[in-house]
């Protein structure tokens with residue numbers, strides 16, 4: 209027997225049912241193709257397609273076999289830690305109805321970047337196989353070029369979800385997201401959004417139908433429950449029966465809306481039990497917040513940020529080691545948004561209303577904003593609004609990080 213070759217690898221595959229398969233090989237592309245053609249292993253044959261999520265060079269065959277055995281002994285959260293270590297942490301822009309739509313996404317991507325995935329605010333597919341015109345305008349592929357965009361759907365009817373997901377898949381989207389977090393009374397009263405969490409059996413049937421019918425990966429954005437975090441263990445058991453592409457947990461219950469402190473103890477318990485790729489969302493304001501969370505939960509694959517990124521559009525870039533937002537960048541970003549909304553609404557006055565929602569967070573990046581905030585709130589006419597904005601950019605000192613007034 210000749211000397212052992214030293215080009216062996218250990219690899220992990222994410223199977224179609226969400227489980228992880230570990231193997232060893234000296235030819236990763238050939239092995240991956242074999243798994244996907246059903247000839248790789250009995251385990252993966254019935255769980256195709258599989259996706260390569262981890263590779264490690266191991267030297268000789270015997271070294272690779274030892275490492276393979278060690279990886280196989282890890283718990284699922286520990287295996288996800290390895291995947292995160294290799295792929296890096298993703299940063300995602302949270303869906304925020306009325307704020308993080310197409311115009312915001314385009315301008316953010318153009319002037320700041322650092323965001324790996326943009327989630328759209330929820331789309332509500334109608335019962336007769338339709339998106340309304342406004343929603344369709346959010347997801348036209350030609351307007352979303354160059355960004356990884358995940359459309360979010362809000363419904364409790366499996367037929368509508370399946371119809372919408374197929375439409376979106378045909379447009380070229382690679383993932384759709386299910387909203388199980390919206391706390392609004394009109395939504396929860398219909399058993400949608402966070403309201404769906406109060407009906408675990410119905411939710412299970414819904415997930416069974418959509419995961420059974422669709423090939424496009426489905427992620428879920430959820431709260432801990434409707435009324436109490438004690439609801440979550442049962443919900444997690446349900447989620448874990450399905451190949452959820454990403455479970456984004458916002459650790460609040462519906463009754464908390466957006467102000468109650470995030471329930472980190474419940475998040476820790478969920479993270480310890482979660483076997484799905486897990487993401488965190490809630491109250492991330494500074495790059496340090498992001499780093500702290502990421503190091504505390506090494507199995508977390510992504511951080512989703514909402515208000516923190518509106519207030520400081522450079523936050524994801526900063527968290528990845530880039531520079532803070534400059535005054536000039538913020539000015540260009542602002543002007544791009546204002547112009548984009550003016551065109552989209554064909555009205556500067558309507559654009560001003562939308563800009564005020566952005567300023568509610570963005571002003572927290574400036575110092576001494578009390579007087580300007582009041583005047584900005586009062587501005588209705590474009591000339592007045594534009595003068596107030598010019599004064600903010602001219603007079604107010606800029607902070608390197610946000611001082612939020614919402615948490």
Ligand SMILES: Cc1cc2nc3c(=O)[nH]c(=O)nc-3n(C[C@H](O)[C@H](O)[C@H](O)COP(=O)(O)O)c2cc1C
Pocket residue numbers: 302303304305306307328329330360387388389390429458466489490491492512513514515516
């Ligand atoms: C004005 C507003 C609109 C929102 N719209 C949505 C939405 O369409 N879909 C969704 O899943 N969450 C929505 N959210 C929740 C956010 O995605 C996020 O979970 C929440 O703001 C907490 O994260 P943050 O502390 O980083 O902002 C919304 C929140 C706000 C404040």
